[in-house]
Structure formats: C-alpha cells, structure tokens
Amino acid sequence: MLTIKNLTKKFQNKTIIDNLSLEIPKGQLICLVGPSGGGKTTLLRCISGLEHFEEGEILLDNQPISTQRNKIGVVFQDYHLFPHMTVLENLLLAPKLKSSQSVEKLTAQAQGLLEQFELGEQVNHYPYELSGGQKQRVAIARALMLTPEVICYDEPTSALDPQLRDSVGAMLLNLKENGITQIVVTHDHTFAQTIADKIYEVNVKY
Numbered sequence: 001m002l003t004i005k006n007l008t009k010k011f012q013n014k015t016i017i018d019n020l021s022l023e024i025p026k027g028q029l030i031c032l033v034g035p036s037g038g039g040k041t042t043l044l045r046c047i048s049g050l051e052h053f054e055e056g057e058i059l060l061d062n063q064p065i066s067t068q069r070n071k072i073g074v075v076f077q078d079y080h081l082f083p084h085m086t087v088l089e090n091l092l093l094a095p096k097l098k099s100s101q102s103v104e105k106l107t108a109q110a111q112g113l114l115e116q117f118e119l120g121e122q123v124n125h126y127p128y129e130l131s132g133g134q135k136q137r138v139a140i141a142r143a144l145m146l147t148p149e150v151i152c153y154d155e156p157t158s159a160l161d162p163q164l165r166d167s168v169g170a171m172l173l174n175l176k177e178n179g180i181t182q183i184v185v186t187h188d189h190t191f192a193q194t195i196a197d198k199i200y201e202v203n204v205k206y
C-alpha cells in the first residue's frame with residue numbers, strides 16, 4: 001500500500017499541493033490527470049523521492065518513502081536515456097551499482113526483458129537510433145531492472161502515435177498482472193480511462 005497523508009508541497013511559498021491524502025493499494029494502476037501546472041509532476045516527484053515536501057507523509061507499506069526509494073522506479077517524460085550508452089548498457093548501469101547479482105545474470109535479465117519488449121534487435125543500438133516508442137520501452141525496461149514495487153510514469157504517451165499509445169497501455173496492464181503498483185501522469189483522458197483502476201484529478205487552487 002502506498003499512502004499519502006496530508007501532503008503539502010510549496011515552491012517559494014507558493015502552495016502547489018495542498019493537504020493531499022491518497023491511498024493506492026498494491027498492484028493498482030492509477031492515473032493523475034488535471035490542468036497544466038496543477039502539480040501532477042510535482043506529486044510524482046514527491047512519491048518517487050526526488051522532491052522534498054514541507055508537510056505530511058508518504059509511506060510505502062508503512063515505511064517512509066525516503067527509506068524505500070530503491071523500491072520505486074521512475075520513467076521520465078523524455079526517457080532520460082544515457083545517449084552515449086547502448087540500450088543494454090542503459091539497462092545495466094544502475095543494477096551493476098545497486099544489485100548483488102553477477103553481471104552475467106543481470107545481462108541475461110536485461111536481454112530477457114528486451115526480448116519481451118520486442119527490442120531484441122536493438123540491444124546494441126544507441127538511443128539516437130531508436131524511435132520514440134522504442135525509447136519509451138527501453139525506459140520502462142530499465143526501470144524494471146531494479147524490480148520496483150512501484151513505477152511512476154510522467155506523460156508516457158505524450159510523444160507517441162495512437163497505435164504506440166495502445167501498446168504502452170497494454171504493457172502497463174501487463175505489469176499490473178505482476179502486482180506492480182503504477183502511477184501514471186497523463187493529459188490523455190481516453191488513455192487514462194482505458195488503463196486506470198482509478199483516476200485522480202490533481203487540481204490545486206493556489
């Protein structure tokens with residue numbers, strides 16, 4: 001269970017998130033929608049431990065999020081792939097630093113994920129050689145390498161055509177089957193309605 005209790009986040013004394021409380025059961029897929037500037041990305045960054053907040057608590061299974069960051073994966077809007085590394089190297093970088101598994105095992109895991117995401121032929125390609133949809137799938141595969149319990153996505157379909165949007169939707173629904181809790185920021189209400197267990201409107205008045 002991911003629990004947000006009375007969360008308040010300010011930037012330079014401007015309140016962006018005002019006393020927000022939310023409970024997300026394990027394995028749920030929720031979408032955060034709302035107007036531009038409403039605080040969706042900020043909320044996602046607070047949940048993923050990338051942003052400090054003034055008041056309230058964010059707990060994963062009753063533990064403060066600050067101690068649980070390694071259980072939370074983030075897929076950024078512009079993917080944040082390392083341009084000078086191949087697809088495989090992008091997947092291996094963080095687990096090589098954080099995981100106790102051998103490089104051989106990690107490589108096999110990465111190759112398995114890339115096959116599953118239909119990226120088997122792109123293993124040794126660089127990000128500039130990939131399409132938007134392929135970059136998106138590499139970013140999701142990279143997040144999965146750390147076996148997260150929660151994955152946060154910021155606008156995962158904003159750069160994709162409708163067909164690729166549907167394939168990302170199918171991928172997220174598939175991950176739901178594995179019990180991963182997913183939080184998706186999106187402007188796309190149709191996409192949200194297709195995939196979400198619950199949709200939350202983030203629309204804070206300043």
Ligand SMILES: Nc1ncnc2c1ncn2[C@@H]1O[C@H](COP(=O)(O)OP(=O)(O)OP(=O)(O)O)[C@@H](O)[C@H]1O
Nearest residue numbers: 011012016034035036037038039040041042043187
């Ligand atoms: N690092 C920062 N410093 C100061 N203000 C910030 C910072 N990051 C975000 N903000 C402000 O916080 C507010 C919420 O921004 P946020 O990016 O969370 O909104 P959003 O709902 O994700 O918007 P969009 O849908 O346009 O991506 C905006 O007014 C933004 O200018």
